[in-house]
Amino acid sequence: MSKRYNIKNLEELQAHLFALKSGYMMQEDMLKQNTRLYVRQYSIVNLFKKYATPSSFMKVDEKLNVSSKLMSLVLPIIMNSTLFRGSGFMTKALVGLATSKMGKSLDAEHLSSIFTSVKGWFNKSKKPSKRNMQVDYGIPPDSETF
Incomplete structure (x- = not known):
């Protein structure tokens, strides 16, 4: 389909071009x-910035239960490669079966609560420093001793 232009001279042609x-x-x-x-x-x-936030992961996890599927795959591999490294085939098979079943029951809420409890263990172990301790001299602050 060709277009027809009503061009009469060279100047109109150059302007149109x-x-x-x-x-x-x-x-x-x-x-x-x-x-x-x-x-x-x-x-x-x-x-990654848009969809990998914790709130969006929880929403996705409610629908698809991604964390439990991931844990049922990853947990047996981790257990067999770390704790049961030297054990035999039957032991690894039983551990793999048990941890995959346990991994299916874990979801994002369970994982976050486990993470916060483990984090709490390390935060409680810190001892308060001597600089932050208040020394009590036995004199009440409202007393009229000058």
Whole structure:
């Protein structure tokens, strides 16, 4: 389908060519800008920032139960490669079966509570420093001793 233009002289032709070229340049710039925005929007870093927050993980976990599936796969591998390294085939098979069943029962809420309790063990072990301790001289602060 060809377009017919009503061009009568060379000056109109050059003006029309200039208008077409400027239109193409504007469209090219807009396409480049939109492409950059699209690539930034769906880059791995941006998707990770958007969807890897704890609240979104909990929402996804309620629907798909991703953490329990992941734990049922990862927990047997970790247990067999660390604690039961030198054991035989039957022991590793039983441990793998038991830990995969236990991993299916763990979800994101259980994992976060386990993590906070373990973190609490390490925070409680710190002893208060002597600088922060208040020394009590036995004189009440409201007494009228000058």
